[in-house]
Amino acid sequence: MRTVIFDLDGTLADTSHDLIGAANACFQALGQGAPLDPAIDAGTAFQGGRAMLRLGFERLAHPAVEDAVTAQFPLFLDHYAAGIDRHTRLYPGAIDAVERLRGAGYAVGICTNKPEGLAETLMRRLGVRDLFGSLIGADTLPVRKPDPAPYRAAVERAGGAVGMSMLIGDTVTDRETARAAGVPCVLVGFGPAAASVAGLAPEAVLGRYDDLFELAERLIPRGASA
Numbered sequence: 001m002r003t004v005i006f007d008l009d010g011t012l013a014d015t016s017h018d019l020i021g022a023a024n025a026c027f028q029a030l031g032q033g034a035p036l037d038p039a040i041d042a043g044t045a046f047q048g049g050r051a052m053l054r055l056g057f058e059r060l061a062h063p064a065v066e067d068a069v070t071a072q073f074p075l076f077l078d079h080y081a082a083g084i085d086r087h088t089r090l091y092p093g094a095i096d097a098v099e100r101l102r103g104a105g106y107a108v109g110i111c112t113n114k115p116e117g118l119a120e121t122l123m124r125r126l127g128v129r130d131l132f133g134s135l136i137g138a139d140t141l142p143v144r145k146p147d148p149a150p151y152r153a154a155v156e157r158a159g160g161a162v163g164m165s166m167l168i169g170d171t172v173t174d175r176e177t178a179r180a181a182g183v184p185c186v187l188v189g190f191g192p193a194a195a196s197v198a199g200l201a202p203e204a205v206l207g208r209y210d211d212l213f214e215l216a217e218r219l220i221p222r223g224a225s226a
């Protein structure tokens with residue numbers, strides 16, 4: 001079955017505001033104010049919790065940034081879980097595109113570097129979890145993106161074949177994952193990294209979700225051995 005696998009943060013949903021809120025809650029608990037700004041730091045938010053904490057501690061000129069990041073990360077996850085869908089919104093047209101793919105017989109799934117439990121919770125709160133045949137998170141397997149194993153698992157658990165699949169994502173991690181799996185990569189061109197995604201040489205840049213179906217039809221092989 002031909003398959004489209006979606007990244008979550010920055011691809012299906014704009015999670016940046018809630019991610020930054022959770023990171024700032026860590027700094028506030030340390031008496032350090034709120035060094036991250038949702039309007040400016042969304043691109044860092046989409047690189048994950050550790051990247052946000054690192055940026056905040058660097059701005060605060062912390063003397064041992066990596067140790068501080070490691071210490072705060074579990075607290076960040078707790079704060080994030082508490083407000084996971086406060087501001088988070090699916091991108092316009094994303095679910096229409098998923099439904100169109102499903103209607104045409106494609107399998108669809110999710111491969112994210114969010115912890116699986118948080119990704120499950122978020123997709124259920126947004127009311128769209130059951131549209132996806134698989135959900136692989138950062139901790140589902142012993143390795144995470146850009147290792148290709150989570151991607152392959154997302155395809156196979158959705159009922160598809162890797163050689164007839166593609167990944168849609170938003171960062172260099174997704175680009176490298178697709179390359180490692182040997183599949184086409186579409187990167188979204190509507191997020192904070194819009195200016196730089198073309199430089200990652202994806203097979204296509206998606207400006208709006210209305211165009212995804214035609215891209216899948218064009219990029220995904222119709223038959224493959226893998």
Ligand SMILES: O=C(O)COP(=O)(O)O
Nearest residue numbers: 008009047048112113114
């Ligand atoms: O949480 C992260 O590190 C990024 O998550 P994503 O893979 O869904 O973009």
Ligand SMILES: [Mg+2]
Nearest residue numbers: 007009010170
């Ligand atoms: Mg992402």
